[in-house]
Amino acid sequence: MAIPKIPLAEWIDHFVNFLRDTLEPFFNLISDGIGSFVDLLVWLLTIIPPSILIILFTGIALWVSRWSTAIFTAIGLLLIYNLGYWDGTIDTLALVLTSVIISIVIGIPIGIGISQNDRARNIVTPILDFMQTMPAFVYLIPAILFFGIGVVPGIIASVIFAMPPTIRLSNLGIRQVPEDLIEAANAFGSTTKQKLLKVQLPLAMPTIMAGINQSVMLSLSMVVIASLVGAPGLGADVYRAVTQIKVGVGFEAGFVIVILAIILDRISQNIGIKK
Amino acid sequence: MNDPKIEVRNVSKIFGKSPQQGVKMLNEGMTKKEILEKTGMTVGVNKASFKVYAGEIFVIMGLSGSGKSTLVRMFNRLIDPTSGEVLIDGQDIVKMKPKDLREVRRTKLGMVFQKFALFPHRTVLSNTEYGLEMRGIDKKTQREKAMEALRLVGLEGYENSYPSELSGGMQQRVGLARALANDPDILLMDEAFSALDPLIRKDMQNELLELQEKMEKTIIFITHDLDEALRLGDRIALMRDGSIVQIGTAEEILINPANDYVERFVEDVDLSKVLTAAHVMKRPEKLLAERGPRVALQIMKEVGISSVYIVDKGRKLIGAITAQDAADAVKNGKKIEEVMIRDIQTVSPDTLLTDLLECVATASLPVAVVDEENRLEGIIVRGAVLAALAGDEIQLNGKEVN
Numbered sequence: 001m002a003i004p005k006i007p008l009a010e011w012i013d014h015f016v017n018f019l020r021d022t023l024e025p026f027f028n029l030i031s032d033g034i035g036s037f038v039d040l041l042v043w044l045l046t047i048i049p050p051s052i053l054i055i056l057f058t059g060i061a062l063w064v065s066r067w068s069t070a071i072f073t074a075i076g077l078l079l080i081y082n083l084g085y086w087d088g089t090i091d092t093l094a095l096v097l098t099s100v101i102i103s104i105v106i107g108i109p110i111g112i113g114i115s116q117n118d119r120a121r122n123i124v125t126p127i128l129d130f131m132q133t134m135p136a137f138v139y140l141i142p143a144i145l146f147f148g149i150g151v152v153p154g155i156i157a158s159v160i161f162a163m164p165p166t167i168r169l170s171n172l173g174i175r176q177v178p179e180d181l182i183e184a185a186n187a188f189g190s191t192t193k194q195k196l197l198k199v200q201l202p203l204a205m206p207t208i209m210a211g212i213n214q215s216v217m218l219s220l221s222m223v224v225i226a227s228l229v230g231a232p233g234l235g236a237d238v239y240r241a242v243t244q245i246k247v248g249v250g251f252e253a254g255f256v257i258v259i260l261a262i263i264l265d266r267i268s269q270n271i272g273i274k275k
Numbered sequence: 276m277n278d279p280k281i282e283v284r285n286v287s288k289i290f291g292k293s294p295q296q297g298v299k300m301l302n303e304g305m306t307k308k309e310i311l312e313k314t315g316m317t318v319g320v321n322k323a324s325f326k327v328y329a330g331e332i333f334v335i336m337g338l339s340g341s342g343k344s345t346l347v348r349m350f351n352r353l354i355d356p357t358s359g360e361v362l363i364d365g366q367d368i369v370k371m372k373p374k375d376l377r378e379v380r381r382t383k384l385g386m387v388f389q390k391f392a393l394f395p396h397r398t399v400l401s402n403t404e405y406g407l408e409m410r411g412i413d414k415k416t417q418r419e420k421a422m423e424a425l426r427l428v429g430l431e432g433y434e435n436s437y438p439s440e441l442s443g444g445m446q447q448r449v450g451l452a453r454a455l456a457n458d459p460d461i462l463l464m465d466e467a468f469s470a471l472d473p474l475i476r477k478d479m480q481n482e483l484l485e486l487q488e489k490m491e492k493t494i495i496f497i498t499h500d501l502d503e504a505l506r507l508g509d510r511i512a513l514m515r516d517g518s519i520v521q522i523g524t525a526e527e528i529l530i531n532p533a534n535d536y537v538e539r540f541v542e543d544v545d546l547s548k549v550l551t552a553a554h555v556m557k558r559p560e561k562l563l564a565e566r567g568p569r570v571a572l573q574i575m576k577e578v579g580i581s582s583v584y585i586v587d588k589g590r591k592l593i594g595a596i597t598a599q600d601a602a603d604a605v606k607n608g609k610k611i612e613e614v615m616i617r618d619i620q621t622v623s624p625d626t627l628l629t630d631l632l633e634c635v636a637t638a639s640l641p642v643a644v645v646d647e648e649n650r651l652e653g654i655i656v657r658g659a660v661l662a663a664l665a666g667d668e669i670q671l672n673g674k675e676v677n
């Protein structure tokens with residue numbers, strides 16, 4: 001006797017369609033917001049001449065990190081420029097920055113929230129596991145449905161995939177503040193907010209930064225996938241090279257992503273750790 | 276005495292699933308061990324009641340796990356009591372709303388922690404300012420008060436250091452300054468000096484006593500160390516298994532341990548630093564000089580001693596005579612005044628045994644204990660001091676103390 005197949009796919013289709021129809025104005029608003037923000041970033045990064053941008057990034061690297069990082073940044077960016085991937089890099093940078101900013105803006109408050117309440121944490125943690133273990137590819141489908149084609153669904157998919165570490169490590173960092181410091185804060189009559197702002201967050205900062213660093217790397221790892229729904233940038237170059245079997249170009253674009261990854265990693269690793 | 280500064284009434288704390296049931300079991304007289312076996316719940320504090328008066332250093336002492344930290348944390352409700360009342364200046368803080376509780380914590384209670392609990396991301400100055408900052412006091416006043424507190428604990432010049440750059444003793448001074456900056460009436464000190472090495476620890480104890488002379492705070496001092504309790508405590512409460520088993524002055528606890536537990540606790544104490552001449556002296560045989568050497572000899576023979584002290588009509592000590600000298604005087608028809616020893620070693624009743632040991636060892640006669648008026652109160656024989664140091668109670672004439 002054959003048990004009929006559970007129509008899981010149909011159910012999900014129905015659900016997604018229902019959401020799209022009822023929440024369309026809302027999705028449009030988000031889509032417009034994110035779209036304009038990315039455009040603004042791209043515009044900003046494009047009106048600044050590449051030479052100045054390279055100096056700027058080198059300066060930032062020097063400020064938050066060591067000489068070696070600054071030198072790597074300068075050489076890396078010059079190489080990218082020389083190879084002709086400057087525009088793609090700008091697009092990718094804008095995509096990554098936007099995803100990370102959204103991850104921070106949403107993720108840190110959620111992390112703080114679940115650090116204060118065990119029940120909330122127990123609900124959120126499995127959701128985060130789910131978000132991270134689901135093949136990132138899958139997020140493209142609802143993202144397209146709700147947000148169409150282009151950079152916005154790419155960013156949405158990146159955010160879903162990249163945000164969990166920021167939430168997790170914000171929660172962890174706050175919970176790791178030693179109990180006796182919390183006792184001291186309470187003993188001197190701190191309110192919950194004072195305790196959070198004056199003691200817990202400052203002490204959790206290195207851990208939160210580690211979470212943000214992971215989010216940066218994860219969202220960078222999404223750029224090729226995001227290009228499948230039409231997000232421009234280095235990912236699109238790789239994707240095109242793959243479909244056209246252009247080994248050299250594919251390698252070049254991939255190499256540029258690696259350089260960008262190392263620069264972003266070193267910079268975001270050290271922000272906030274330095275006093 | 277005036278109204279108590281802090282009064283603890285029948286306070287209990289049960290850690291576990293159904294604390295109220297635990298309290299019921301305590302009221303039925305079950306012990307910490309029985310409750311743990313039956314329900315798996317831990318009794319932190321078992322129906323503690325006592326009063327602490329303004330200006331007092333009240334020491335809570337007990338072995339690790341006896342419930343000291345739990346008890347002291349119920350004073351500022353870092354731990355909520357399961358039952359009972361904690362009155363501070365007559366107000367029950369257990370029933371207080373969070374806002375009022377915060378106010379009491381900010382203004383009346385300062386706390387110093389065993390592991391210092393300094394904020395590592397803040398400088399010494401900014402750690403000290405913490406309590407004032409929470410109260411929303413303006414930056415300038417914050418700074419002034421914090422600087423004053425740092426001066427008080429001898430940390431001037433270290434304002435801009437971070438805690439990790441300081442030694443343990445200095446870190447705990449910051450802890451103390453942080454608690455003092457708010458100028459609270461009450462200081463809660465949970466094993467504040469236990470993490471420091473012995474010499475630094477002694478310094479800190481002395482400094483605390485000095486500070487206390489100036490400040491006259493009410494101090495609740497937790498320790499597991501009897502020596503520390505004896506040095507600091509105006510009164511000492513002894514805890515065991517969450518219960519308070521005895522409250523009293525150092526002397527009361529040492530001389531009259533309430534039960535075997537206290538006795539075992541005080542067994543190892545260095546008695547020479549606690550007991551005084553008054554504790555070990557015996558009633559003296561004394562004699563008026565005009566009674567003559569014959570009577571002196573007679574008394575010595577009767578009591579079986581080899582010397583006797585000579586006093587005047589006002590009981591003031593004037594000398595001593597040995598049996599040998601008395602016999603010679605009788606033979607040669609001399610008066611007591613002519614033969615008695617006038618150069619006599621005397622000590623006051625509150626001389627510590629440590630300081631007594633040397634006099635007793637070198638003196639040929641029993642050492643005379645005299646009051647400020649030079650009246651003879653008692654005598655100390657060598658054997659009594661040694662017996663007292665050996666912890667032999669029979670030799671302690673506790674009744675004659677006071």
Ligand SMILES: Nc1ncnc2c1ncn2[C@@H]1O[C@H](COP(=O)(O)OP(=O)(O)O)[C@@H](O)[C@H]1O
Binds near residue numbers: 317318337338343
């Ligand atoms: N949060 C807690 N949960 C469960 N049991 C606790 C808790 N805090 C303390 N206890 C228990 O309460 C008892 C008293 O502990 P504590 O007050 O820390 O003792 P002390 O400070 O005298 O060493 C111990 O048996 C300890 O295990």
Ligand SMILES: [Mg+2]
Binds near residue numbers: 343344345466
């Ligand atoms: Mg303790």
